[in-house]
Amino acid sequence: MMQRLSQPISAYDTFVFDCDGVLIDSNRIKTDAFYAAALPYGEAAAQKLLSYHKANGGISRQEKFRLFFLEILGHAQLPEEDYQQALNAYAEQVRDGLANCAVAPGVVELLRSLPEGSKRFVVSGGAEAEVRWVLELKGLAGFFHGIYGNPVDKLELVRRLDVAGELPGKRLFVGDARYDHVVASQFGMDFVFVSGFSEFKDWPAYCRENQLQVVQWLDQIIID
Numbered sequence: 001m002m003q004r005l006s007q008p009i010s011a012y013d014t015f016v017f018d019c020d021g022v023l024i025d026s027n028r029i030k031t032d033a034f035y036a037a038a039l040p041y042g043e044a045a046a047q048k049l050l051s052y053h054k055a056n057g058g059i060s061r062q063e064k065f066r067l068f069f070l071e072i073l074g075h076a077q078l079p080e081e082d083y084q085q086a087l088n089a090y091a092e093q094v095r096d097g098l099a100n101c102a103v104a105p106g107v108v109e110l111l112r113s114l115p116e117g118s119k120r121f122v123v124s125g126g127a128e129a130e131v132r133w134v135l136e137l138k139g140l141a142g143f144f145h146g147i148y149g150n151p152v153d154k155l156e157l158v159r160r161l162d163v164a165g166e167l168p169g170k171r172l173f174v175g176d177a178r179y180d181h182v183v184a185s186q187f188g189m190d191f192v193f194v195s196g197f198s199e200f201k202d203w204p205a206y207c208r209e210n211q212l213q214v215v216q217w218l219d220q221i222i223i224d
Helices: 027-041 043-055 061-072 080-098 107-113 128-137 154-163 178-186 203-209
Strands: 014-017 119-127 146-150 171-175 190-194 213-215
Touching: 027 043, 027 061, 027 080, 043 061, 061 080, 061 119, 080 128, 119 128, 119 154, 128 146, 146 154, 154 178, 171 178, 178 190, 178 203
Parallel strands: 014 119, 014 171, 119 146, 171 190, 190 213
Antiparallel strands: none
């Protein structure tokens, strides 16, 4: 399932990219880390967290672990010590995995082909320091004017950029999750869904229903 962009990339002035599963092959790393951090609370609970995580890519780890303790485990209030311990276990495993993950196919080719003078940003559900670190490590950070992540939500991050006038002209959001599309829609941005590493299992139906343009890898966007 692949559709061409309705306009060539040269028609866009601003590009916003998700990170995990779009720029780097890191979705599985984070899925495994969620599972490992939740497993001390039982296999069934860990599997429920995985199902929520895969269906809701782009939402912060903090929000996912809050849901885990409050809704999946049924705590009346957030157990702060256990919550922080789970976040720490998750972060430790993710950092080890990110050091060895690959740049996604087609990323460098696309970034090198973006229009000269265009604005380029990364807006991720991952921890901001972590995202900046891994993109520096992989040699990608220099392609972007800004790299942003949690604890600020994606919707708020894009809103702040918009209010600051940092998203001029015609804008394209490139992501691999339903929430990426939700954010793009809030700001009238065109959207491309990258399917190659996406863990959103219902993406084919979702993309058909919303008439989204789909590519497997980023170099397929280059159609000028």
